[in-house]
Amino acid sequence: MPWCGRPAPPRGTRPDLTGRGVGRALTESVIDLADTWLDVRRLVVVVFVDHDRAIGLDESSGFQREGVVRELGFRRGMYVEAVVVGHRRP
Ligand SMILES: CC(C)(COP(=O)(O)OP(=O)(O)OC[C@H]1O[C@@H](n2cnc3c(N)ncnc32)[C@H](O)[C@@H]1OP(=O)(O)O)[C@@H](O)C(=O)NCCC(=O)NCCS
8 A cells, every 4th residue: 555655565355354354454554553653644545446345445444536547557468547545644
């Protein structure tokens, strides 16, 4: 998850734990860490445009959709659209 202008490793959970709240706990922990402890003003996540689960998780965790960027993602040999979602420290 990129933050503070610096890229961070991709976010992911163990496949056998999908849909059990691990992604939400991870995402909310990063937001809390950024807001409460690291004085990070803005978090940005880039998600493949068709990744409904990740976008749904981000939006329900407080990120706001900021736009769709063409050819921002690269998957299976092709550039694809990606959604940018952002969170600003309250
Ligand atoms: C994306 C990923 C991190 C989500 O983690 P997870 O542990 O499965 O997600 P959780 O169970 O915590 O949260 C699920 C939330 O996603 C959202 N969601 C799930 N399926 C959805 C769908 N089809 N459409 C929209 N939103 C959806 C819901 O808000 C749901 O919350 P709820 O169950 O309280 O309603 C995980 O599936 C993963 O690691 N995928 C592979 C790697 C990857 O794609 N990483 C993301 C890169 S940006």
